[in-house]
Amino acid sequence: MRSHTRVHTRGSGQAGRAVALVADVLALVIALWILLYLLEANQGNGLVDFIHDAASWLAGWSYDLFTFSREWVQVVVGYGTAAVTYIVIGHAVAGWLYRR
Template sequence: MRTHTRVHARGSGQAARGVALVADVLAFVIVLWIVLYLLDANRSNGLVDFVHDAATWLATWSYDLFTFSTEWVQVVVGYGLAAVVYLFVGHLVAGWLHRR
């Protein structure tokens, strides 16, 4: 019976690390887009375009939640909110899985 408990705990720990890693990667992509935007990266560059498209898709739900008259504030808040939520929820779920 003890072996079953250890195997279950190890599986929960691995799942927790996986969830946290996914949340970190999603937040990283969004924050990378914010940095590229603030640095005025060349949007015709393939990498910049890919990061922008991925971040836009990930932040679809949050980008127009609040509106600001200054474009850079809109980008930072709209995308930044999505990054914070992905990190918070992802690590909350990871913590729950780890405790199981």
């Protein structure tokens, strides 16, 4: 029975790491878009366009949550809210899986 518990714990730990990794990657994509925006990256570039599209999809629920008169603040807060949420929730779920 003890070996079964170890397997279950190991599986939960691996699942926790996977959830944390996914949350980090999602937040990284959003943070990369914020950085590219602030650095005024060429939005005609294919990679910049891809990152923008991915970040816009990931942050679609949070982008217009607050409105600001300055566009750069809107981008940082709108996208940043999503990035922080993914990290907080993702790592909370990962921690829960680690403890299982």
